[in-house]
Amino acid sequence: MVQNKEGDVIPVIGLEVHVQLETDTKIFCGCSTKEGVEPNVNVCPVCLGLPGSLPTLNEAAVRGAVKIGKAIGADISKETSFHRKNYFYPDLPKGFQITQYDEPICTEGEIEINVEGNRKRIRIERAHLEEDPGSLQHVSEGRGKEDYVLVDYNRAGIPLVEIVTEPDLRAPKEVRLFLAKLEEDLEFLGVFNSNRDGSLRADANVSLIRIADVNEDGTIDKKILQSAERIEIKNISSYKGAEKALVYEISRQKNTIMHGGEIKQETRHWDENRGITTPMRSKETEGDYRYFTEFDLPILSGEWWDEYIKNIDIPELPEAKRNRFYEEYMLTEEVAAKLTSTKDVSEFYELVVEEFDPDFAARWVADIILGELNYRDIDIGDVESRLDEFRRLIAYVAGGKITEKNARSIVLRRMLDEGSSPEEILDQEELEVSDDKEVRDFVLEVIEENKDAVADYERGESNAMNYLVGQVMVKTKGNANPAFINQILKEIIENGGGEKKELQ
Ligand SMILES: [Zn+2]
Structure with a gap:
C-alpha cells in the first residue's frame, strides 16, 4: 500500500x-x-x-x-x-x-x-x-x-x-x-x-x-x-x-x-x-507455536460448570454506579465521578448518604474527607476501620453540635494527625455551637453596632448580609452555624431592624 x-x-x-x-x-x-x-x-x-x-x-x-x-x-x-x-x-x-x-x-x-x-x-x-x-x-x-x-x-x-x-x-x-x-x-x-x-x-x-x-x-x-x-x-x-x-x-x-x-x-x-x-x-x-491440547488439565463443561458460572455474581460497575448516583442522589456529573473514583469511596458515600442529605453527604465525602486524606497521601481503604468515626463527625455537624468549619479545620485534622476519636477532641476543645439565645444576643449587638450595613441590606445590597454574618461569627468565635446566623439576622431586621426588639 x-x-x-x-x-x-x-x-x-x-x-x-x-x-x-x-x-x-x-x-x-x-x-x-x-x-x-x-x-x-x-x-x-x-x-x-x-x-x-x-x-x-x-x-x-x-x-x-x-x-x-x-x-x-x-x-x-x-x-x-x-x-x-x-x-x-x-x-x-x-x-x-x-x-x-x-x-x-x-x-x-x-x-x-x-x-x-x-x-x-x-x-x-x-x-x-x-x-x-x-x-x-x-x-x-x-x-x-x-x-x-x-x-x-x-x-x-x-x-x-x-x-x-x-x-x-x-x-x-x-x-x-x-x-x-x-x-x-x-x-x-x-x-x-x-x-x-x-x-x-x-x-x-x-x-x-x-x-x-x-x-x-x-x-x-x-x-x-x-x-x-x-x-x-x-x-x-x-x-x-x-x-x-x-x-x-x-x-x-x-x-x-x-x-x-x-x-x-x-x-x-x-x-x-x-x-x-x-x-x-x-x-x-500460529503454526510456529504447534498448539496442542493440555491433557493434564480438565475440560470445564457440563452441568456443574453451567451451575458454577451462574452462581458467580459481579458488583455494580463504576459507570453504572456513576449514572445511578447522578440520578438517584441528584448530584452533578463531576461529583458523581469523584464519588465513584474507587470502590472504597463509593461504598463510604453509600454508607453516609443513608443518614444524611445527598448533597451534604457528597460534600463531606468527596471534598472534605477525601481532600484531607489526599493531602496526607492516604487512601480511604487505609482508614477503613475509622469510617464510623468519620460518620459520627458528620452526624455532629448535621445535628448542629459543631460548625462545619470547626469540624473540618480542627476535629477532622486532629483525627487524622493524632488518631483521636471525634468525641475525645470535642471534649478537649470548646467547640460546641453557641446556643440560640447566645446567638440572638450577638445578632442584636451586631445590628446595634453596624447600622449602616443594616441600612445597606434593607436597600437590597446582599453583600451587607455577608458582612453582618461575619461580624456575628467573630463574636461567637466561629462556634455558630452561618446559615443559622443568617436566618436570625433576617428575622430580626425584617421584624423592625435596628430597633433592638427583644424576640424572646
Ligand atoms: Zn510453583
Missing part, C-alpha cells in the same frame, strides 16, 4: 491486553504470588517445569476470568479447555506456555468508551486464561554493554487473563480511554490490583487503512483488514505508554509511506525510556 499524502489513511488498532489476576497462589500450583521477595523463592517443581510434575487449576483464577467475562458482557463458554503453546525461551522452563486456544473461557464481549461525549463500542473477540512466563533481568557491569542475563521464575505461573479486542480503535487516545476504562472496571470487580508491577500489559496491532476503504458506518471489510500490513507493538506497560507508543508508531509509518517506503509486517518493541519502537523479529505465525 503506497500513499502520497498522509491524510489519506487512518490507523486501525486492535489490542491484546494481559491482566494479572489478583490471587494468593499461582494458576497451576500452590506457590505464592507475593511480590518484593528474593528471586526464585516462589517456585516449585510444577512452575519450574520439572519432569513428572502435574498442574492443578486454581479455582480463584477461573472465578476471576468468569467475573471479567460477565463485566464485559461476554459469553462464558459452555466448554473451555487448555492448550500448550510451544516455544523456546529461557523464561519458559517447560518449553511451552499453558494457555487457551480454540475454546477460550469468554467470547464476544464489548466495552463502551466515551470519546468526546460520544459512546463508542469496542468489541472484544475473546478473553482467555494463561500463565505468565518468568522474567529476565539484563545485567550490565559497566559502559552500557550487556554482560549477562539473570532469570527469575517467581512470575512463572502467575495467572493472567488475555483480552483480545476487534480492530475497532481508531486513535491512540481511544486506546488510552479503553485501557483506563478496563482498568477501572477490573479494580471494581476485585480481581485486579493496579499497584502491582506489570499487572496490566498490552500488545497493540496497528495498520494504516485508506479512508476510502472505510464503510459509512465506520466498519472495515475483513478482506481489506487481512490484506493490510500489520505491525505489532510489544511491551506496553501502561495506558499512558500505550498512547505514546501508538502516536510514535503511526507517525513513523506515515513518514515511511510519505518518503516512498513500504510498511512490512513485523513485531516491534516499545522502548519506554527512549519513546520509540524498534524492530524485534518477524511475527510468528
Whole structure:
C-alpha cells in the first residue's frame, strides 16, 4: 500500500491486553504470588517445569476470568479447555506456555468508551486464561554493554487473563480511554490490583487503512483488514505508554509511506525510556507455536460448570454506579465521578448518604474527607476501620453540635494527625455551637453596632448580609452555624431592624 499524502489513511488498532489476576497462589500450583521477595523463592517443581510434575487449576483464577467475562458482557463458554503453546525461551522452563486456544473461557464481549461525549463500542473477540512466563533481568557491569542475563521464575505461573479486542480503535487516545476504562472496571470487580508491577500489559496491532476503504458506518471489510500490513507493538506497560507508543508508531509509518517506503509486517518493541519502537523479529505465525491440547488439565463443561458460572455474581460497575448516583442522589456529573473514583469511596458515600442529605453527604465525602486524606497521601481503604468515626463527625455537624468549619479545620485534622476519636477532641476543645439565645444576643449587638450595613441590606445590597454574618461569627468565635446566623439576622431586621426588639 503506497500513499502520497498522509491524510489519506487512518490507523486501525486492535489490542491484546494481559491482566494479572489478583490471587494468593499461582494458576497451576500452590506457590505464592507475593511480590518484593528474593528471586526464585516462589517456585516449585510444577512452575519450574520439572519432569513428572502435574498442574492443578486454581479455582480463584477461573472465578476471576468468569467475573471479567460477565463485566464485559461476554459469553462464558459452555466448554473451555487448555492448550500448550510451544516455544523456546529461557523464561519458559517447560518449553511451552499453558494457555487457551480454540475454546477460550469468554467470547464476544464489548466495552463502551466515551470519546468526546460520544459512546463508542469496542468489541472484544475473546478473553482467555494463561500463565505468565518468568522474567529476565539484563545485567550490565559497566559502559552500557550487556554482560549477562539473570532469570527469575517467581512470575512463572502467575495467572493472567488475555483480552483480545476487534480492530475497532481508531486513535491512540481511544486506546488510552479503553485501557483506563478496563482498568477501572477490573479494580471494581476485585480481581485486579493496579499497584502491582506489570499487572496490566498490552500488545497493540496497528495498520494504516485508506479512508476510502472505510464503510459509512465506520466498519472495515475483513478482506481489506487481512490484506493490510500489520505491525505489532510489544511491551506496553501502561495506558499512558500505550498512547505514546501508538502516536510514535503511526507517525513513523506515515513518514515511511510519505518518503516512498513500504510498511512490512513485523513485531516491534516499545522502548519506554527512549519513546520509540524498534524492530524485534518477524511475527510468528500460529503454526510456529504447534498448539496442542493440555491433557493434564480438565475440560470445564457440563452441568456443574453451567451451575458454577451462574452462581458467580459481579458488583455494580463504576459507570453504572456513576449514572445511578447522578440520578438517584441528584448530584452533578463531576461529583458523581469523584464519588465513584474507587470502590472504597463509593461504598463510604453509600454508607453516609443513608443518614444524611445527598448533597451534604457528597460534600463531606468527596471534598472534605477525601481532600484531607489526599493531602496526607492516604487512601480511604487505609482508614477503613475509622469510617464510623468519620460518620459520627458528620452526624455532629448535621445535628448542629459543631460548625462545619470547626469540624473540618480542627476535629477532622486532629483525627487524622493524632488518631483521636471525634468525641475525645470535642471534649478537649470548646467547640460546641453557641446556643440560640447566645446567638440572638450577638445578632442584636451586631445590628446595634453596624447600622449602616443594616441600612445597606434593607436597600437590597446582599453583600451587607455577608458582612453582618461575619461580624456575628467573630463574636461567637466561629462556634455558630452561618446559615443559622443568617436566618436570625433576617428575622430580626425584617421584624423592625435596628430597633433592638427583644424576640424572646
Ligand atoms: Zn510453583
